[in-house]
Amino acid sequence: MERMIRGMNTVSGEVPITAKLRMGVRDAKPNAAKTIERLAFGGEEQRDLLGAPGCAAVTLHGRSRQQRYTRSANWSYIAECAAMVKSYNQKKDDLTDTAKEPDASTQANSADGRMYFLGNGDCYSHVDYFDHVDNAKVDSVMIARGAMIKPWIFEEIEKGQYFDKSATERLGYVEKFCKFGMEAWGSDELGIGFTRRFLLEWLSFTHRYIPIGVLEHLPPSLQERPPAYWGRNKLETLLASDNYKDWIKISRSEMYLGPAHPGFNFQPKHRSNSYEMEAEG
Structure with a gap:
C-alpha cells in the first residue's frame, strides 16, 4: 500500500483524476471493461483533441448495482480488468503517439505516468489482501466494509497476521x-x-x-x-x-x-x- 500511495503523488501540480466503478448495472451484463478503456485512453477523436486522455487510478468493485451484497464480489472479473489495464500501460506510447502535446489535466499524474488499478470487494483479512494482490494482479485493494467492521485490518495487513482484539x-x-x-x-x-x-x-x-x-x-x-x-x-x-x-x-x-x-x-x-x-x- 505504501508503494501505491507513493506512486500516486502528483508530479505536475494537477489533481489526479481517479474513478471508482462497479462491474455494471445488471448481473449478466458487466461493462466495466469498456468504461475502463474509455477512462484510460478515450476514443481516437479525444486523443486528437486532448493529446492523451488519461486517469491516475481506477477502482473496480466486483459487484453489479443489481447484485449489491447478496453474493461475493467477482474477483475473476477484477483480474480480467487488471490484465487489461496492464496491457494498456505497456502499449500506452503507441496509443498516445499524437502530434499534439497532451493536456496535463487529463494525464495519469503518478510518478511513473501509468494508471493504477485497484480491486474492491469482501477484503476482510491480510490473507484476502495478499491473495488479491498476488492472484488478481491489482496494484492494491480498496477496503470498505471490512474496515468498518474491523478497523484494525490495516494493522493486520502491515504485520501480516491476525489480531485478537479484546x-x-x-x-x-x-x-x-x-x-x-x-x-x-x-x-x-x-x-x-x-x-x-x-x-x-x-x-x-x-x-x-x-x-x-x-x-x-x-x-x-x-x-x-x-x-x-x-x-x-x-x-x-x-x-x-x-x-x-x-x-x-x-x-x-x-x-x-x-x-x-x-x-x-x-x-x-x-x-x-x-x-x-x-x-x-
Whole structure:
C-alpha cells in the first residue's frame, strides 16, 4: 500500500483524476471493461483533441448495482480488468503517439505516468489482501466494509497476521470515535446528537465482527452470517448484539456521550447493514 500511495503523488501540480466503478448495472451484463478503456485512453477523436486522455487510478468493485451484497464480489472479473489495464500501460506510447502535446489535466499524474488499478470487494483479512494482490494482479485493494467492521485490518495487513482484539480494546475505538465526533461537531446537545447518530451507523457494522478467539475457521469471511453467540465476557457479548438498543447502551456511558433522549430511536440507513436484504430488481 505504501508503494501505491507513493506512486500516486502528483508530479505536475494537477489533481489526479481517479474513478471508482462497479462491474455494471445488471448481473449478466458487466461493462466495466469498456468504461475502463474509455477512462484510460478515450476514443481516437479525444486523443486528437486532448493529446492523451488519461486517469491516475481506477477502482473496480466486483459487484453489479443489481447484485449489491447478496453474493461475493467477482474477483475473476477484477483480474480480467487488471490484465487489461496492464496491457494498456505497456502499449500506452503507441496509443498516445499524437502530434499534439497532451493536456496535463487529463494525464495519469503518478510518478511513473501509468494508471493504477485497484480491486474492491469482501477484503476482510491480510490473507484476502495478499491473495488479491498476488492472484488478481491489482496494484492494491480498496477496503470498505471490512474496515468498518474491523478497523484494525490495516494493522493486520502491515504485520501480516491476525489480531485478537479484546472487547476493551474494541471499546477504545468507540471512545476515539466519540472524541473525534465531538471535536468535529461540538460537545453541545446538537454536536453530541450528530456524533451519536454517526456512531450508531458505525456500530451497525462493528457488531458483525466475530472475535478470532471464537471463530471456527480462518480466514474469516465477510459474507458469513454467524448464529448468535456468547462472547468471552459480557462486554464482548454486548458488542456482538444486533439490537440497536444495545448499541445505544454502548454509547450511553458518561465517559462518552451520556444518556440518550428517552424517545430516541435509530434505524441503520445503509441497506448493506441488513442480513435479510434482497437484491434490487
